[in-house]
Amino acid sequence: IQRGREVGMRKAVGATRGQVAGQFLGEALLLSFLSMGLALGAAPALMPAFSRLAGTDLTLFGSDPSGLIGLLALAATVTGLLAGSYPAYLLSSFQPVETLRHRAAAPTGAARFRQVLFVFQFAASVVILIGAIVVSRQLRLIKSFDLGLDKDQVVTLENNLQIYGQMDAFKQDLLGRPGILAAAYGGQRPIDVGQTIGVDWDGNPESIPARIGYLMADYDFFEVFGMDIVRGRGFSPDFNDAEADTCVVNETAARMFGWEDPIGRTIIWSQPSMDPARLRTRIVGVVKDFYDRSLHSGIRPFMMRVWKPWNSFIFIKVDSPRASQALAGIEESFRKFAPDYTFDYEFMDDYFARQYADESQQGRLFNVFGGLSLVIAALGLFGLAAYSAERRTKEIGVRKVLGASVSGLTTLLTKDYLALAGTALLIAWPAGYYFMSRWLGGFVERTPLSPWVFLAAAAAMLVVVVVAVGSRTLRAARANPVDSLRYE
Structure with a gap:
């Protein structure tokens, strides 16, 4: 409104519509370029915050700043023209008499x-x-x-060649350390299992094996993750080598098989690379359903077996109040049994958080x-x-x-x-x-x-x-x- 009166005065003393419009466009462009300059001045200080927000390492100019500066100049020009064109068109159309009498109004x-x-x-x-x-x-x-397992206070280590040859000794050494409640080996993290395998069974309604998730574990796996066995039993060292021919399935798999009582029943792996004698496995227990992948995926039929050669990870349950003491003990055991490898660990709940980064x-x-x-x-x-x-x-x-x-x-x-x-x-x-x-x-x-x-x-x-x-x-x-x- 105030600028409308200014336009009336300028037109009264001879300014043309083009001159008035040019003034407003020029002012808009000037403000736009001043804003660009302020933005360039503030950007280096704000870049770390933007990097954290974007989840990546951002750089302002890179190796060639001319490209970015040219792009910013173009953006400032377009912004100034867009911001100034409508006021320039509107105000330059006002009639001097109307504006000086305070009667000019926007259409x-x-x-x-x-x-x-x-x-x-x-x-x-x-x-x-x-x-x-x-x-x-x-x-x-x-x-x-509730994932169906307890991921908290579980330390994960990657297995290596030096530990492979003395897995039992390393595990016993860990269990003797203060603050360590349980330890177990496993083929994959139970909250991010990518492997599936074909299985067949008596009464399979399909002509081809069904694909189910599977994981190799050891005897104490269920204890480490607080997983509930709802029928039968978990794995036990009391059965020695015979335990390699057994498996534990989840509730969803038990329902898929269609047996009233799955304990003692046999399923057959569709895995040509395995020893044919190991393709048949007997169900000894049913574990409560758990999410073996992120919550983007549902619970699927799942089975677990004891098979040491495929155990790529070591999972260690630590006592929360003594976590620092337990970590020191884990590092000491690791350096004792694998001196040629770098000690690197991760808490399972941190890995879980990274799944949803x-x-x-x-x-x-x-x-x-x-x-x-x-x-x-x-x-x-x-x-x-x-x-x-x-x-x-x-x-x-x-x-x-x-x-x-x-x-x-x-x-x-x-x-x-x-x-x-x-x-x-x-x-x-x-x-x-x-x-x-x-x-x-x-x-x-x-x-x-x-x-x-x-x-x-x-x-x-x-x-x-x-x-x-x-x-x-x-x-x-x-x-x-x-x-x-x-x-x-």
Whole structure:
């Protein structure tokens, strides 16, 4: 509005429409390039934070900075032209007489365009907030979910050639260390098993073997991971070599076989590379179902066997209060039995967390952009509210003279934005539900899309509307009506 009067003065003294438009475009370009300069100055200090947020090592310029600078200059030019073209077109079209008499007004299409932008910005912000809430809830579900095994306080070591020849001795040495509760060997981590094998059995309804997950283990595997044997027994050293011909299956596999009592029944491996004498294996126990892969995949039929040559990992259960002492003992044992190898360990729960590194990064991004969307929405709304209050200065003064209250005026000036916010919610809720349903579809176990998720996102944005718009309109409503009418 103030710039409109300036345009009227300039046109009155001979400025052409092109000159006025050029001035506004030039100002927009200048601000855009100044912003680019400030961004380049702040980028080195912010780069470590962006690297952590992106989950990778980012560099600002690399070996050739000219390409990035040219791209930024192009972006600044396009941004300046886009930001300045509409004000330049609108203000340069004002007639001098109308602007100097304070009668110039933006066309109806301009007001509608502002409303469309507001609705779009509000809807996008609500969708981002819905995403932030859903991702956060899903990550909490993952961390607390019962996998059917206890992954906490389990130290993982990779087996090596020096330990392979003395596996039993190394295990006994570990068990004699303080703070170590149990130890076992295994072919893979039980929360990330990639191997499958074909099995056949009497009564198989299919003409080909079924593919099931499988894992090699030793006698104490179930103890280390706190896995429950629901039928039969686990592996035991009391049976010596005969135990290599037995297996333990999970509940899902037992149901697949269709036997009323699977204990003692025989299944046949479809593994030509193995000793034919070892292809037949007898079921001695049924373990409670557990998630042998991430929660992106469901529970599948699974079997476990004792087979030392395929045990690539050592799993050690440590006592939490004595974890430091236990780690020192593990390192001492490792250096004793494998002096030529580097001691390197990892806790199983840390490996579990790395399985969901992408989801954690997405959660951080949603949180950051959700916060930014709130700030940007607040700034934009404050500007729109100031513009609206400025345009309705005379109306506010007249209403106050006629007895309108401050609260009534504030409600009058705010309700239009609340109506637009309601329209944006009608767009954002279905969009948020659609996108987050697709995202959650990648998980077998997922957090529900409860109504309160959408209400919470809406409430956050409505608070922004009320605070940003209400604060500016309240100021206009409290103004002295005499000043308002004199101004007009």
